[in-house]
Structures are given as C-alpha cells and as structure tokens.
Amino acid sequence: MAVCEVCNNDYEMSFEVRAQGAVHVFDSIECAAQRMAPTCENCQCRILGHGLQGDGQFFCCAHCARQQGFSQLVDHA
Incomplete structure (x- = not known):
C-alpha cells in the first residue's frame, strides 16, 4: 500500500x-x-479539460481569458 x-x-x-x-x-x-491540475487565473477553478493558455497563464474557458485581457483566445468546438 x-x-x-x-x-x-x-x-x-x-x-x-x-x-x-x-x-x-x-x-x-x-x-x-x-x-x-492547473488553476484558472480568473475564476480559480481547477482546469480538468483542455483549457486555454496565454502568455504563460492558464484559463478554463475563453470567457475567463477575455476577463483577463486575452481577447484572441477562443474555446475549441
């Protein structure tokens, strides 16, 4: 054990x-x-899926990335 x-x-x-x-x-x-698991820079949730990354920061979704000024990041469909 x-x-x-x-x-x-x-x-x-x-x-x-x-x-x-x-x-x-x-x-x-x-x-x-x-x-x-990394933590979203905006909402602090654990990122268990693909997530997004911009300038070394991790986000759970495009909405959170936009909240932190990363308008170029988009969710994958």
Whole structure:
C-alpha cells in the first residue's frame, strides 16, 4: 500500500502519476486533480479539460481569458 500525497490516506489501490521527472502517489482522481491540475487565473477553478493558455497563464474557458485581457483566445468546438 502507498500513502496519498494529498490526503495521506494509506490505500491498497493507490496509483502513481509520473510527470516532469517526478513520481506522485494518489488514492483518487480527485486528489490527483487537486495536486496536478492547473488553476484558472480568473475564476480559480481547477482546469480538468483542455483549457486555454496565454502568455504563460492558464484559463478554463475563453470567457475567463477575455476577463483577463486575452481577447484572441477562443474555446475549441
């Protein structure tokens, strides 16, 4: 068993995520999202989909990007 790095739960079905040369251990997708997913610069929600990026900033949608002055960013259809 391994201990989740977010909630410290010692869980027999924990899993590893390898990203940027580091290994992370989680007990749920929720904990993985809390640690790994970027946060929208405008509304601070976790970005679990594609999101948008402008000048190194992450946004959950074009509306939030526009609120921060990135009018050139558009949602994908």
